[in-house]
Amino acid sequence: MSQRARNWLLVAPAGAWLLVMLVLPLSVVFVFSFGERAPSGGYVPAFTFEQYLNLPARFAAFKNTLILAPLGTFAALLIAYPLAYQLAVRTSEKWKTMLLVLVIVPFWTSILIRSYAWIFILGGRGIPALLEIVGIEDMRLINTPFAVLVGIVYGYLPLMVFPIYVSLDRLDKRLLEASSDLGAHPLTTFFKVTLPMSISGIATGCMLVFILLMGEFLIPALLGGGKVFFVGNALVDLFLQSRNWAYGSAVAMMLIIIMLVTVTLYMRLISRLNIQRDDASIM
Amino acid sequence: MRIYAICVYVFLYTPIAIIALFSFSAGRSASQFEGFSVKWYGRALDNPFVMDALGNSIFVAFVSATLASILGTLAAVGLQGIRGPSRAVFDAMIYIAVMIPGIVIGIATLIALVTVFDVLNPWLAGIWPDDRQPPALSMGMGSLIAAHTMFTLALVVIIVRARLASLEGALNEASADLYATPFGTFRQITLPLIAPAILAGFLLSFTFSFDDFIIAFFVAGSETTLPIYIFSSIRRGITPEVNAIGTMVMLASLVLLVIAQLILRRGDKRKR
Numbered sequence: 205m206s207q208r209a210r211n212w213l214l215v216a217p218a219g220a221w222l223l224v225m226l227v228l229p230l231s232v233v234f235v236f237s238f239g240e241r242a243p244s245g246g247y248v249p250a251f252t253f254e255q256y257l258n259l260p261a262r263f264a265a266f267k268n269t270l271i272l273a274p275l276g277t278f279a280a281l282l283i284a285y286p287l288a289y290q291l292a293v294r295t296s297e298k299w300k301t302m303l304l305v306l307v308i309v310p311f312w313t314s315i316l317i318r319s320y321a322w323i324f325i326l327g328g329r330g331i332p333a334l335l336e337i338v339g340i341e342d343m344r345l346i347n348t349p350f351a352v353l354v355g356i357v358y359g360y361l362p363l364m365v366f367p368i369y370v371s372l373d374r375l376d377k378r379l380l381e382a383s384s385d386l387g388a389h390p391l392t393t394f395f396k397v398t399l400p401m402s403i404s405g406i407a408t409g410c411m412l413v414f415i416l417l418m419g420e421f422l423i424p425a426l427l428g429g430g431k432v433f434f435v436g437n438a439l440v441d442l443f444l445q446s447r448n449w450a451y452g453s454a455v456a457m458m459l460i461i462i463m464l465v466t467v468t469l470y471m472r473l474i475s476r477l478n479i480q481r482d483d484a485s486i487m
Numbered sequence: 488m489r490i491y492a493i494c495v496y497v498f499l500y501t502p503i504a505i506i507a508l509f510s511f512s513a514g515r516s517a518s519q520f521e522g523f524s525v526k527w528y529g530r531a532l533d534n535p536f537v538m539d540a541l542g543n544s545i546f547v548a549f550v551s552a553t554l555a556s557i558l559g560t561l562a563a564v565g566l567q568g569i570r571g572p573s574r575a576v577f578d579a580m581i582y583i584a585v586m587i588p589g590i591v592i593g594i595a596t597l598i599a600l601v602t603v604f605d606v607l608n609p610w611l612a613g614i615w616p617d618d619r620q621p622p623a624l625s626m627g628m629g630s631l632i633a634a635h636t637m638f639t640l641a642l643v644v645i646i647v648r649a650r651l652a653s654l655e656g657a658l659n660e661a662s663a664d665l666y667a668t669p670f671g672t673f674r675q676i677t678l679p680l681i682a683p684a685i686l687a688g689f690l691l692s693f694t695f696s697f698d699d700f701i702i703a704f705f706v707a708g709s710e711t712t713l714p715i716y717i718f719s720s721i722r723r724g725i726t727p728e729v730n731a732i733g734t735m736v737m738l739a740s741l742v743l744l745v746i747a748q749l750i751l752r753r754g755d756k757r758k759r
Contacts, residue, residue, distance in 0.1 A: 207568060207669070214565025215577065218558040218640055222580040225637035229595030230587070236598060247598070283495065290492045303492075305748070310499050313740045314698040316714050317733040320721050321502030324509070329519070361499065419588020421701055426721065436590045436701075443594050443705065453598070456591050463588075 237453035245447025255454035262455055265438040268424075270462070272349060272434070273417035276356035277364075277410050283357060284364035284409065289398070291365075292372035293380070304369060311362035319355050319426050326351050326427070347429030355423040360416060364409040371405025372398070407474040411467065418463050435459050503737065510730035527731040537732060540716040544697055547628060547712065551635035552692035558636070559643025560685050563651055564673070566644075584641035593705035596634045600626060600706075626708030634706045635699065639692035646691070650684035651677075683750050690747035694740055 240250040259266075291303055310318060324330055326345040335343045345351055375398065383393040421436030428437075435455065442452035510528070514521030531537050566577065584592075604624040615621035654677070662672040700714035707715065713736065720729045 210669075211565040211568040214561045215569060218562035218644065219577055219580070221558060221633075221637060221640060222577075222584065225596065225633050226580060226584055226587075226592075229592070229599035230583075232599040232602060233591070233595045247602070286488065287492055287495045290488050294488060306496065307499065309741065309744065310503065312694055312744045313503070313737040314700075314714060314717075314733070316698070316700050316717055317506065317737060318502055320717075320725065320729075320733075321506050323721075323725065324505055325502060358498065358502065361495075415586060416588070419590045419701075421590050422718075436588070439590055439594055440704070443597065449598050452594065456594055460587070460591065 233453045233456050236450055237457045239450040239453075241448045241450050245449075247449040250450075255451045256458070258451060259454060259458055262435075262438050265433055265435045265455075266458070266462075268349075268432060269418060269420075269434045269436075272352060272356065272432070273414055273420070276353055276360070276417055277414045279353060280357045280361050280364045280413055281406065281410060284361055285368055285406070288365050288368035288372055288405075292369050292375075293377065293398075300373075304366075307365050308362050315359050316422055316426075319359060319423050322351065322355050322358065322427055326354065346427065347431050349428075349432050351427040352424050352432045355427045356417060356420070359423060360413045363412050363416070367408035367412070368402060368405040371402040371408075375401045403474070403477060407470070411470065414470075415463060415467065418459060506730050506737075507734045510727055510734045512727050512730075515726070527727040528735070531728050531731045531735070534728070536711070537713075537716060537728075540711045540713045543628065543710055544713040547631050547635060547703075548693045548696035551632045551639055551696050552689050554632070554636045555639035555643050555692045556685055556689040559640045559688060560647050560681070562640075563644050563647035564677070566648065567651060581641045581644055584638055585645070589638075589699070589701045590705075592634065592638065593702040596630065596702070597626065597705040600630050626706060627710050628707075631703055631707045631710065631712070634702050635692075635696040638702070639688075639695055642692055642695070643685070643688035646688040647681055647684045650681045654680055683753065687747045687751045690743050690750075694743050694747075698736075698740065 236247050237255055238251050238253070240248045240252060240254070242248045287307070291300060291307075295303060323346060326332075328346075330345075332343045332345055335341075379397055379401075380393055383397050384390065388396070419436055420434050421440055424432050424434045424437055425440075435458075438455060439452060439459075442448050442455060509520065511523050511525065512520045513524035513526065562577075566574065569577075604626075608621075608623055611624070612621040658676050658680075659672055662676050663669075667675065698714060699712075700718060703712045703715055704718070713732070717729060717732060717736075720726070
């Protein structure tokens with residue numbers, strides 16, 4: 205058997221699996237999004253744009269997702285960056301790895317279990333009860349956009365810290381010394397040296413978190429109490445409750461399209477930022 | 488700065504600590520601590536629904552992680568020698584598999600398989616011998632294993648490929664010069680070197696499958712996995728029993744994660 209044939213034989217099972225369990229299902233969603241709902245639920249073949257024209261009916265879900273996903277990503281970035289900086293730049297080699305592992309470990313345990321813990325913390329007997337002791341009464345936290353935001357930041361913080369840590373760890377610390385030796389203010393050093401050098405880590409972290417948030421279901425379901433819902437919650441409702449496959453497929457297609465567009469625009473922006481920096485360094 | 492870091496760690500670990508703490512509460516209330524007791528652990532382990540869900544979760548995770556490790560490793564090895572458009576198509580599929588939200592994978596698999604089964608079942612009934620009950624394909628453990636294998640296979644390909652890329656070609660050439668067959672080279676040189684990556688891929692796949700809720704929610708049919716059981720329990724109201732299950736699940740994931748790390752670490756050392 206030739207080398208070529210052997211390689212093909214090795215790749216074929218995985219390729220076939222991906223075709224049947226990934227490409228076929230996604231194609232079905234694409235096709236169904238142009239179809240119609242059967243009276244008893246399910247799908248009737250058709251070619252219509254009706255489902256797409258009906259998308260505004262689920263406007264609230266898209267609005268919530270498109271507000272809270274970027275907001276959550278940004279909040280996670282704000283909290284993650286100082287921690288990643290502390291770990292990468294100011295922590296001794298001995299402790300670095302262990303402290304980083306401590307950040308990542310929660311991410312590999314069930315997000316379902318970690319999220320529902322916040323039902324206790326934000327619920328009536330948690331933080332609101334503590335606030336009452338201080339004198340702030342009737343503070344409602346659970347089932348609000350704030351609760352969902354906390355859950356998001358909590359759930360995806362590790363994913364944000366890791367890439368930023370990697371980019372800051374690679375940064376040559378002598379650059380920071382050189383900058384301060386040349387009389388730059390620490391803030392100037394940060395904005396002119398550290399931040400630009402870690403932009404790739406920030407970009408990776410934001411992308412990972414944003415992509416996962418766009419498809420989020422659990423956190424709004426547990427902490428939003430039906431009032432704060434994402435596209436993911438609409439999809440669960442459409443496919444498991446009302447069994448409106450055609451419309452649900454159109455919603456899913458729209459979600460994928462929005463993700464592709466934002467991610468592409470974002471990549472463009474980042475690469476442009478990088479090019480500008482290269483120009484600056486030549487000058 | 489140091490205080491800030493400590494605050495973030497407190498933020499990360501308080502919720503986990505609270506669940507673990509409440510799981511030892513003796514009372515019925517899930518959010519008030521009423522004396523130390525391990526009775527909820529006993530209660531959880533005696534609950535046939537919990538044990539059934541746990542069994543399903545372990546079975547699905549083990550089978551899909553095994554399949555993913557085998558298929559993913561074979562693919563990663565084969566891909567080394569493939570260039571051109573077919574390589575690009577395969578890479579694109581891996582990329583899509585990890586990029587697409589789990590919820591979309593869940594619904595897509597659900598409607599595709601239900602549609603395919605609707606076509607296949609009458610056809611199977613038609614060709615089946617008259618005296619036997621024809622099989623009825625439906626959503627269940629099989630479809631769940633297939634969906635999890637799809638995703639974790641992509642993970643294994645990524646992990647093993649990174650490992651293969653870091654190996655030195657000289658080793659393979661030396662082996663070939665010494666008249667080893669390509670299969671001999673693979674078995675005696677490449678396989679031992681990528682074994683840690685395969686094992687790490689297996690453990691990560693197992694953890695992913697074991698913890699996955701959203702894909703299983705759509706694809707598992709009438710079967711219950713542990714995350715599905717926990718989710719529906721939370722919907723009915725949290726009990727200390729759920730906290731006990733959660734604590735045990737987190738502990739199990741932690742142990743697997745530490746094992747995966749140790750294996751990867753040891754592999755790195757051996758390489759040097």
